[in-house]
Amino acid sequence: MKDSANKNRSLGLLASLAVILILGGVGVTLFQRSGGDEVVQPPPDLTEPGEGGELTLTAAPEIYLLQDTGTDLELLPMPITVDENNNVLTSGDPELMLTEAFEQLLEISETSPGLSAIPPDTRLQNLQITDAGVRVDLSREFTLGGGSASMLGRLDQVIYTATSMDPDAQVWLSVEGEPLELLGGEGLEVPQPMSRADAYTSMQ
Known part of the structure; x- marks a missing residue:
């Protein structure tokens, strides 16, 4: 039972870590898109x-x-x-x-x-x-x-x-x-x- 509980706890930590990494990756992507040189687009319908x-x-x-x-x-x-x-x-x-x-x-x-x-x-x-x-x-x-x-x-x-x-x-x-x-x-x-x-x- 103890080994099973430890195994479940480890899986839970891995899952949490994966979520954090995914969210962190999204955050980095959004920052990169909003930062740096601005991409100028043609005026709409022009x-x-x-x-x-x-x-x-x-x-x-x-x-x-x-x-x-x-x-x-x-x-x-x-x-x-x-x-x-x-x-x-x-x-x-x-x-x-x-x-x-x-x-x-x-x-x-x-x-x-x-x-x-x-x-x-x-x-x-x-x-x-x-x-x-x-x-x-x-x-x-x-x-x-x-x-x-x-x-x-x-x-x-x-x-x-x-x-x-x-x-x-x-x-x-x-x-x-x-x-x-x-x-x-x-x-x-x-x-x-x-x-x-x-x-x-x-x-x-």
């Missing part, structure tokens, strides 16, 4: 897997192209796509995300589903989001070529892309650091600031 290892931003921003309906031009919104390693996914920085959108807007290829009235050599010089609105500075190529329809179309592309993260935002447009007041040989007046209410091109 990305979806795309083709070729790319991710599409679904929460914003968007770029705006033009679509010829035969009788008129319409604005065509398109989500931007970024490589899965692009830090725009984890930055949470609207300015960085909008800059990425403009970079893609200015690099539209001939295989794009939409058209662009923005001259192909146009470059983004600077973009800032301030309390007053979105400030976009483009290179001088933005002012070259095309008739009045082209001028209106490219202005609307800039306005809608710049306000894709905030449709009510004001847009301040400059060229080579100087506020753009007149556009093209016909002297199209450019109001400062601009908003979607100033756009000429209709939406789909």
Whole structure:
């Protein structure tokens, strides 16, 4: 009987020790997960897997192209796509995300589903989001070529892309650091600031 009692006591001690080790292991695991370098995840509902290892931003921003309906031009919104390693996914920085959108807007290829009235050599010089609105500075190529329809179309592309993260935002447009007041040989007046209410091109 005594040997049996000692045996039962030993088994009980082993069982208790096993429970302590298991709980201790869980505690260490939780500590390791909560400590150290923080793993930054993309904002919720911001990305979806795309083709070729790319991710599409679904929460914003968007770029705006033009679509010829035969009788008129319409604005065509398109989500931007970024490589899965692009830090725009984890930055949470609207300015960085909008800059990425403009970079893609200015690099539209001939295989794009939409058209662009923005001259192909146009470059983004600077973009800032301030309390007053979105400030976009483009290179001088933005002012070259095309008739009045082209001028209106490219202005609307800039306005809608710049306000894709905030449709009510004001847009301040400059060229080579100087506020753009007149556009093209016909002297199209450019109001400062601009908003979607100033756009000429209709939406789909």
